[in-house]
Amino acid sequence: MKIAVCVKQVPDATVHKRIDPATKRLDRSGEAALNPTDLNAVEEALKIKEAQGGEVVLVCLGPAKAVDSLRKALAMGADRAVLVSDEAAAGSDLLGTARALAGALERESADLVLFGQASGDGDGAVLWSAVADKLRRPVVSQVASLTVDERSVTGKRQTEHGYDVISAPLPAVVAVSDAINEPRYPSLKGIMGAKTKPQETLSLADVGVDAGSAGEAGAKTIVLELGPPTSRGDQVKIEDDGSAAQKVLDLVVERKLL
Amino acid sequence: MTFLVFLEHHGGALEKGGLGVLSKAASLGDAVGVVLGEGASGVAAGAGAFGASKVYVCEASELHSPLPQPRVDALATLVEQTGADAVLFGASVLSADVASGLAARLDAGLNWDLMDLTVANGELVGKRPALGDTVIVDVGWTGGTRLGLIRSGALDAVESGGTAEVESFEATFSDFSTLATLVDQTQEVSSGPSIEDADIIVAGGRGLGSPEGFTLLEELAAALGGAVGATRAVVDAGWYPYSTQVGQTGKSVSPRLYIACGISGAIQHKVGMQGSGTIVAINKDPNAPIFDFCDIGVVGDLHAIVPKLTELVRSR
Numbered sequence: 001m002k003i004a005v006c007v008k009q010v011p012d013a014t015v016h017k018r019i020d021p022a023t024k025r026l027d028r029s030g031e032a033a034l035n036p037t038d039l040n041a042v043e044e045a046l047k048i049k050e051a052q053g054g055e056v057v058l059v060c061l062g063p064a065k066a067v068d069s070l071r072k073a074l075a076m077g078a079d080r081a082v083l084v085s086d087e088a089a090a091g092s093d094l095l096g097t098a099r100a101l102a103g104a105l106e107r108e109s110a111d112l113v114l115f116g117q118a119s120g121d122g123d124g125a126v127l128w129s130a131v132a133d134k135l136r137r138p139v140v141s142q143v144a145s146l147t148v149d150e151r152s153v154t155g156k157r158q159t160e161h162g163y164d165v166i167s168a169p170l171p172a173v174v175a176v177s178d179a180i181n182e183p184r185y186p187s188l189k190g191i192m193g194a195k196t197k198p199q200e201t202l203s204l205a206d207v208g209v210d211a212g213s214a215g216e217a218g219a220k221t222i223v224l225e226l227g228p229p230t231s232r233g234d235q236v237k238i239e240d241d242g243s244a245a246q247k248v249l250d251l252v253v254e255r256k257l258l
Numbered sequence: 259m260t261f262l263v264f265l266e267h268h269g270g271a272l273e274k275g276g277l278g279v280l281s282k283a284a285s286l287g288d289a290v291g292v293v294l295g296e297g298a299s300g301v302a303a304g305a306g307a308f309g310a311s312k313v314y315v316c317e318a319s320e321l322h323s324p325l326p327q328p329r330v331d332a333l334a335t336l337v338e339q340t341g342a343d344a345v346l347f348g349a350s351v352l353s354a355d356v357a358s359g360l361a362a363r364l365d366a367g368l369n370w371d372l373m374d375l376t377v378a379n380g381e382l383v384g385k386r387p388a389l390g391d392t393v394i395v396d397v398g399w400t401g402g403t404r405l406g407l408i409r410s411g412a413l414d415a416v417e418s419g420g421t422a423e424v425e426s427f428e429a430t431f432s433d434f435s436t437l438a439t440l441v442d443q444t445q446e447v448s449s450g451p452s453i454e455d456a457d458i459i460v461a462g463g464r465g466l467g468s469p470e471g472f473t474l475l476e477e478l479a480a481a482l483g484g485a486v487g488a489t490r491a492v493v494d495a496g497w498y499p500y501s502t503q504v505g506q507t508g509k510s511v512s513p514r515l516y517i518a519c520g521i522s523g524a525i526q527h528k529v530g531m532q533g534s535g536t537i538v539a540i541n542k543d544p545n546a547p548i549f550d551f552c553d554i555g556v557v558g559d560l561h562a563i564v565p566k567l568t569e570l571v572r573s574r
């Protein structure tokens with residue numbers, strides 16, 4: 001079984017995130033890390049490999065420094081990494097990102113493509129579906145438990161109304177939720193070994209994507225303006241002296257919320 | 259500007275999320291609804307009251323299960339037929355995948371997590387909070403069909419009393435779109451509205467002290483006709499189901515009234531609820547961060563205040 005896991009480098013959780021007012025893009029200059037929920041996808045891929053044999057390939061779109069984050073997933077046990085890195089890909093929106101990843105995934109023709117729940121920066125939780133459409137493969141998302149055999153995947157997921165169990169033949173695209181597993185910590189041996197695992201860097205041209213259809217040039221969405229969030233206005237503070245419940249009710253009724 | 263609005267339905271009724279988006283679209287231009295799957299024809303006309311001038315329906319068997327890819331096919335067909343300027347979705351597990359698949363199919367831009375939409379100089383503009391809701395970003399589209407996913411509960415469904423013509427259409431399905439199949443489905447029986455649909459949410463965190471504390475919240479929610487939400491910490495601890503989790507790894511909600519009980523207000527929770535209309539916080543720690551972004555802050559013991567509030571609401 002060949003499993004490709006799509007991962008992303010995002011600003012580290014400890015970094016104060018900011019949008020550069022000039023480019024209107026996220027400032028990625030600070031400390032970066034592998035997107036936390038991508039670790040669940042890596043973990044799931046490793047479990048499948050351990051049970052059935054095969055290969056786990058990381059596929060990433062990002063700046064050259066993303067190799068530092070890929071190393072962590074390699075240390076967990078992934079076999080190799082493919083980084084699509086190209087100046088022309090900077091500022092890619094969903095479409096450009098989907099094109100570049102789909103291009104890299106076509107080259108790999110993995111049986112199973114895994115995604116994590118959402119990126120910590122863009123937080124769209126939509127990428128897999130666009131990639132699946134580009135690859136013309138079935139997609140199952142938000143999967144909280146997954147079974148994989150030689151021919152198919154079956155995933156259970158929570159929806160607004162309960163649980164759905166969805167099955168799809170391989171090759172397929174699956175996005176896992178962060179409830180699916182507890183990602184392992186890399187062992188010392190894994191960390192040492194990661195340094196010598198194969199890492200390949202590809203350009204947009206290498207993955208068959210025209211530079212004009214990715215990055216800012218190819219984006220169909222645009223950030224127009226940045227503004228502060230609307231403030232919540234005046235605040236009422238109540239110290240409970242036994243009458244707080246009545247005061248809350250009065251205020252809520254006054255605001256016509258009941 | 260003509261809008262196609264994807265309307266989900268469940269249990270013989272249109273979902274409120276989609277109807278809120280429809281109301282907004284109708285205020286900005288010509289709003290046309292689309293209802294897909296088994297039972298679509300029966301519920302479609304109801305969209306007229308929320309501003310749809312017309313509703314397209316398709317009940318092809320490929321659309322019976324709540325799976326995204328056949329819906330991408332159906333919407334792509336309809337966009338081509340109608341030449342709609344924009345396709346809008348109220349965010350859900352299903353619609354997010356539909357919107358993203360459609361973006362890839364149509365080569366169209368998708369903006370997500372929108373809180374509001376406006377038209378400025380003839381162009382559609384979305385408002386989107388970013389970076390943990392610390393920045394509000396105005397987003398647009400550079401051309402083509404504009405796709406937008408609207409945060410659940412962000413827009414109110416407003417009845418305007420209109421009527422809509424219902425028309426069925428034929429969709430063409432791609433070979434790969436029907437490969438995924440629904441093999442089992444468990445409906446969660448809930449007594450009240452789901453947290454996405456609720457006008458009022460009573461949510462609890464670690465301050466409840468124990469899983470039993472949720473009984474207090476359930477009673478208050480039932481009295482208010484609302485739903486119960488939970489923080490990640492208590493969901494992780496197994497006190498309450500994941501389907502009720504509000505926050506970064508759960509759901510983003512924006513009810514008219516959000517009552518946070520024993521919730522400290524960590525950023526991961528804040529991003530999922532700060533779009534709420536009025537936020538009431540009850541916490542015994544006066545330094546809890548939630549007091550920085552609530553409208554009504556009560557410093558006190560929720561175990562005393564919540565049952566009292568329930569009694570008062572019941573006796574109204």
